[in-house]
Amino acid sequence: MPQQTAVNPLVQLFPLALIFIVFYFLLIRPQKQKEKQHQKMLGELNKNDEVVTSGGIHGVIVGVKEKTVTLRIDDNVKMEIEKASVAYIKKP
Numbered sequence: 001m002p003q004q005t006a007v008n009p010l011v012q013l014f015p016l017a018l019i020f021i022v023f024y025f026l027l028i029r030p031q032k033q034k035e036k037q038h039q040k041m042l043g044e045l046n047k048n049d050e051v052v053t054s055g056g057i058h059g060v061i062v063g064v065k066e067k068t069v070t071l072r073i074d075d076n077v078k079m080e081i082e083k084a085s086v087a088y089i090k091k092p
Contacts, residue, residue: 042083045069050090053081058090 045051049061051071059071062078070080 051086053085054087
């Protein structure tokens, strides 16, 4: 009759911990860094910046408030949107 050896509980948890570490470095950490960069960009929005919204609208900022920005979409067409919906600033 073969003897069964007791397996250390830490050895059983090692694969689970390894999976968590891989997920952290491949998914969680980069997403947090991207969110931090986006928040920094939103804080630095200025008048005359050309931006693109998350809905794909291109415009020029004509006014900045605490939580919203006013975009000039075309001649005599302005739109007020939430700052969070600005996807990125167009670079020349």
